[in-house]
Amino acid sequence: MEEQKIKNIRHSLSHLMTMAVLEIYPDAGLGVGPTIDDGFYQDYDLPETINQDILLKLEKRIKQMIKENIKFEQHSMGFDEALKLYKNDPYKTELINDLKITGEKEVSFYRSDKFDNLCKGPHVESTKEINPNAFKLDRIAGAYWRGDEKNKMLTRIYGIAFGSKEELDEYLMVREEAKKRDHRKIGRELDLFHIDEEVGLGLVLWHPKGALLWRIMEDFWYQEHLKADYDLVRSPHIGNRKLWEKSGHWGFYNASMYPPLEAGQSLEEAQDNKKAENSEQYLLKPMNCPFHVKIYNSNAHSYRDLPYRWAETGTVYRFEKTGELSGLTRVRGFTQDDAHIICRKEQVEKELKRVIDFILFIYKSFGFEKGTVNVYLSLRDPENKKKYAGDDAGWDFTEEVLRKVAKEKKLNFKEELGEAAFYGPKLDFKVKDGLGREWQCSTLQFDFNLPQRFEMKFVNEKGEEEQPYMLHRALMGSFERFIGLLIEHYAGAFPVWLSPTQVEIIPVSTKHIKPALKLAKDLREEGVRVHVDEANETVGYKIRKAEKQKAPYMLVIGDREAKGKKLSVRERGKKDNTEMSLKKFIETIKEEIKKRK
Numbered sequence: 001m002e003e004q005k006i007k008n009i010r011h012s013l014s015h016l017m018t019m020a021v022l023e024i025y026p027d028a029g030l031g032v033g034p035t036i037d038d039g040f041y042q043d044y045d046l047p048e049t050i051n052q053d054i055l056l057k058l059e060k061r062i063k064q065m066i067k068e069n070i071k072f073e074q075h076s077m078g079f080d081e082a083l084k085l086y087k088n089d090p091y092k093t094e095l096i097n098d099l100k101i102t103g104e105k106e107v108s109f110y111r112s113d114k115f116d117n118l119c120k121g122p123h124v125e126s127t128k129e130i131n132p133n134a135f136k137l138d139r140i141a142g143a144y145w146r147g148d149e150k151n152k153m154l155t156r157i158y159g160i161a162f163g164s165k166e167e168l169d170e171y172l173m174v175r176e177e178a179k180k181r182d183h184r185k186i187g188r189e190l191d192l193f194h195i196d197e198e199v200g201l202g203l204v205l206w207h208p209k210g211a212l213l214w215r216i217m218e219d220f221w222y223q224e225h226l227k228a229d230y231d232l233v234r235s236p237h238i239g240n241r242k243l244w245e246k247s248g249h250w251g252f253y254n255a256s257m258y259p260p261l262e263a264g265q266s267l268e269e270a271q272d273n274k275k276a277e278n279s280e281q282y283l284l285k286p287m288n289c290p291f292h293v294k295i296y297n298s299n300a301h302s303y304r305d306l307p308y309r310w311a312e313t314g315t316v317y318r319f320e321k322t323g324e325l326s327g328l329t330r331v332r333g334f335t336q337d338d339a340h341i342i343c344r345k346e347q348v349e350k351e352l353k354r355v356i357d358f359i360l361f362i363y364k365s366f367g368f369e370k371g372t373v374n375v376y377l378s379l380r381d382p383e384n385k386k387k388y389a390g391d392d393a394g395w396d397f398t399e400e401v402l403r404k405v406a407k408e409k410k411l412n413f414k415e416e417l418g419e420a421a422f423y424g425p426k427l428d429f430k431v432k433d434g435l436g437r438e439w440q441c442s443t444l445q446f447d448f449n450l451p452q453r454f455e456m457k458f459v460n461e462k463g464e465e466e467q468p469y470m471l472h473r474a475l476m477g478s479f480e481r482f483i484g485l486l487i488e489h490y491a492g493a494f495p496v497w498l499s500p501t502q503v504e505i506i507p508v509s510t511k512h513i514k515p516a517l518k519l520a521k522d523l524r525e526e527g528v529r530v531h532v533d534e535a536n537e538t539v540g541y542k543i544r545k546a547e548k549q550k551a552p553y554m555l556v557i558g559d560r561e562a563k564g565k566k567l568s569v570r571e572r573g574k575k576d577n578t579e580m581s582l583k584k585f586i587e588t589i590k591e592e593i594k595k596r597k
Helices: 003-024 054-069 077-085 089-101 166-180 183-189 209-225 242-246 267-271 289-297 345-365 390-409 449-453 477-488 509-523 539-548 582-594
Strands: 039-045 072-077 107-112 116-118 135-144 154-160 191-197 204-205 238-240 261-263 278-285 308-317 333-342 373-379 413-417 426-431 438-444 468-472 503-507 530-532 554-557 567-571 578-582
Touching: 003 039, 003 054, 003 107, 003 116, 039 135, 054 072, 054 135, 054 278, 072 077, 077 089, 077 107, 089 116, 107 209, 116 567, 166 183, 166 308, 166 345, 166 477, 166 530, 183 191, 183 477, 204 209, 209 308, 209 345, 209 373, 209 477, 238 242, 242 278, 242 289, 242 509, 267 438, 289 308, 289 333, 289 449, 308 345, 333 477, 345 390, 345 468, 373 390, 390 438, 438 477, 449 468, 503 509, 509 554, 539 554, 567 582, 578 582
Parallel strands: 373 413, 503 530, 503 554
Antiparallel strands: 039 154, 072 107, 107 116, 135 154, 191 204, 238 278, 261 278, 308 333, 333 468, 373 426, 426 438, 438 468, 554 567, 567 578
């Protein structure tokens, strides 16, 4: 079904749901009710708390309405008439008054049966276009009016809707599978990480296996960057407030920054709220970029020196609202796999192609082929050019060169007008996981803001000063988010090269522990990550434990294996063991690691 038609169906179902709610609560206040990716929601100010039991009742009533072939008809009315209609509803009244400010002449309404609702549309022509078996009222949540914690908490009812029952069933099946793959759940089961409220919400504590997974990925990241002719830089976790004022973050980004730290103020003075003399203010860094610019500006540069490719795994801190935090995917402290490329105009196209190749190589290494990658080209709003840094010539060049390389690299890309950051256009790369869900990862972003603010220069062929082009670039986005993606993509069953424990050795009894430890030592010397289960438990129980921990290989050590004749090898997901020599097993697993299967 075409995108606009399903949006119309979802929007119309939202109105039908409101009609059903008003039959039970005639005086309910009506907040906003937009369509969303999988359905719709509507906010209500209700006289009492409701629970999930009401959803089936509402669903049944909506299905009755669909059979009645109710028509949706648009009409308009003046502001005075609209305000009179909603005189008892402060939410619609506020929305109507907002429309006055925008300069609208009239207010758009949609009528369905006896229900008249402030709405711009569009909708279906009548309910006969809606499949009564292709929607479901899903859940109830709380939501502040207009997302502001200072406002009243409303009741939000979510619905999901598709064009057919088959699509709905498939969506629900995928969602159930997603619950099983939730990285927070699997993270606990595999003992990878946790978040402790006493430490701080949105701050991740990595357990030994999680930290090892991180190290494996980071070592790979460093090796590949050095191969790709990047130089490594490092920057501090805090910076003087003056730096962030100059970069513009203090003015444009301060809602996501932590409050200043007073340097020179003793703890006692801070506790007594006494300001120290000659104190300095520092901020936890929300980004690495200004530090890299400062490294550039510490020396003079010739056109012959460019391009610079500077990479850093830098931990940054951003204050996300409590309600927006979510496991590893939305945190307050995270490590960006950051890089900045500083180059001449004539080098831009080549550098963009290099980065795109690098991004696709990284994805492939982690199991995401090119066909699972969607790209979005974010362009500026041509009707509102004043809000962007840089000039028309710079924007025209960078937007066109991004479009050109995306086409030449045969990327599956979509252009999005008005989605560019104020400081430059960009390509966003989103990968589809094992359930077909998109995850935002890589970004390739031009920046006109920092080169201007920090007066970055190089001397060109004519001996004149010229401003370089600056590219921000992240491959994974952040280690935290990317690990969350990998956990859910693989359901915790990582490929051999990524698994914190590649081989679980299971001694049959306590007398087999010594040869098991000897085998572990031999494997570690070959670069294989091994764990020996020395617990005094049955073999069957140990195997089940190893299966739950999703170890790629299990080696069961009994009398025969202890004598060094053959290994009993069990691959993850298989019930039968295979006999193999130690030499052959080492060759097999090292080949898998090398090829990153």
